[in-house]
Amino acid sequence: MFLKGRSESLELLHFQYLSTRMKLDGKEKSHYLNLKKGYEGELKFDLLAEILREERYVINDLLLEVNNSYFQIDTLIISQEIIYLLDIKNYEGDFSLEADKLCALSTNREYKNPLYQLKRSESLFRQLLHNLNTDYLIEASIIFINPEFTLYHASVNYPIILPTQLNRFFYDLNRAQSRLNDGHKKLARKLISLHQTKNPFTVLPQYYYDQLRKGIYCNACKSFQISIKNTSFVCGVCGEYEKIEQAILRNVDEFKLLFPDRLITTLNIHDWCNPGLNKKTLCRILKKNFTANGSTRDTYYT
Ligand SMILES: [Zn+2]
Structure with missing residues (x-):
């Protein structure tokens, strides 16, 4: 059951509107394209997630705050025993994950190591559950959704789901029985109520009324x-x-x-x-x- 849908972030909307009315510089443009691509990847995941059976709550796009630290969860799936915390990446092309660096091989561009981000989100989410006096198993994973994505040098132990493993991920989830009770419902509602609508770390390009077309x-x-x-x-x-x-x-x-x-x-x-x-x-x-x-x-x- 989908409890919270997904829509474009305010940041993405700003960039989308501004890109048609002013000239974005190279850095802004590439940031905008990344945001757009990320969002498209999340929508693609949502479509796939429609095959989920059993009783589960799917909560998309949560921005939460614990002890003054903010963290974002692309998709949270609450099932009977386990809460799945999923970070969805829509990277395309050949990448390597070596010496803690995620690198695009064609451009040599370095990306933030998504494993660190995931670990941070997982640990903050654990704290949040603790603050709410609940305790569930958490399984955090990065989902690489783009079928054109290849990853070299990743350890088999990394919490990563590659495009070729995605069908199996859903298959395995569906095989596990899941019954939800009032506790699950209360937790889901609480998490949604804690969602922050304004991301304090959003950096928007500078713009003025007179400058826009x-x-x-x-x-x-x-x-x-x-x-x-x-x-x-x-x-x-x-x-x-x-x-x-x-x-x-x-x-x-x-x-x-x-x-x-x-x-x-x-x-x-x-x-x-x-x-x-x-x-x-x-x-x-x-x-x-x-x-x-x-x-x-x-x-x-x-
Ligand atoms: Zn037209």
């Missing part, structure tokens, strides 16, 4: 070449249609996330979307979907 872009190919046809925007590059209202709301969401201190007013959204619509239509859409506050002259929406 305004306008509505195509939701499919990100092109700004769109025009209005009846009640939709149509993309001049890929031909994608999007209802005007839906596109405006999508852009209001972006505006809200990128500029939480700015008010949602007809004027501000008009400037942000630059939609080629009259303000009356825009005002009607905002009125319909948000609550109007303030006097008529200075109405803002929440």
Whole structure:
């Protein structure tokens, strides 16, 4: 049973929105691509995890804090006897894990040793369970999800599940009977309630309102070449249609996330979307979907 779904992190959303409206530098771009790829790997794992049978709770994407230390868990599977703590990596290509270093062979790029991260998460999670006065066996593993991933020089004792072992991992899990009781349920609920929505270690690129490209872009190919046809925007590059209202709301969401201190007013959204619509239509859409506050002259929406 999936108790907590997964969605893009605020960090990934920021990068996703900003990448269409400003030029990211090389480092930012590669960070964005890594975040995106990581998220795609997690979604892929979620699809595979749908074959899980027996009674189990699957909790995705937890950010927890113990004694002022934060740690992230990509997927937690609570079963009768064991809690599986899984870190999902979507690396692609040939890697070696030697002398405590994970290295991409084609680029010689070094990555943080995922085994250290895993150990840290496992130990903090153990502390958390201890603080909650519960005790379960924890099995922590790194899952390399990408079928194009090859790892050299890894010890057989490492808590690593390679792409070729993934089917077996699920098969073995499914073979173990699992019945959950109220204790499991209480723990699952508690963990979800402890989830932190703001990651204090997120570093966002610097951006300013004036520097960002305004306008509505195509939701499919990100092109700004769109025009209005009846009640939709149509993309001049890929031909994608999007209802005007839906596109405006999508852009209001972006505006809200990128500029939480700015008010949602007809004027501000008009400037942000630059939609080629009259303000009356825009005002009607905002009125319909948000609550109007303030006097008529200075109405803002929440
Ligand atoms: Zn398009």
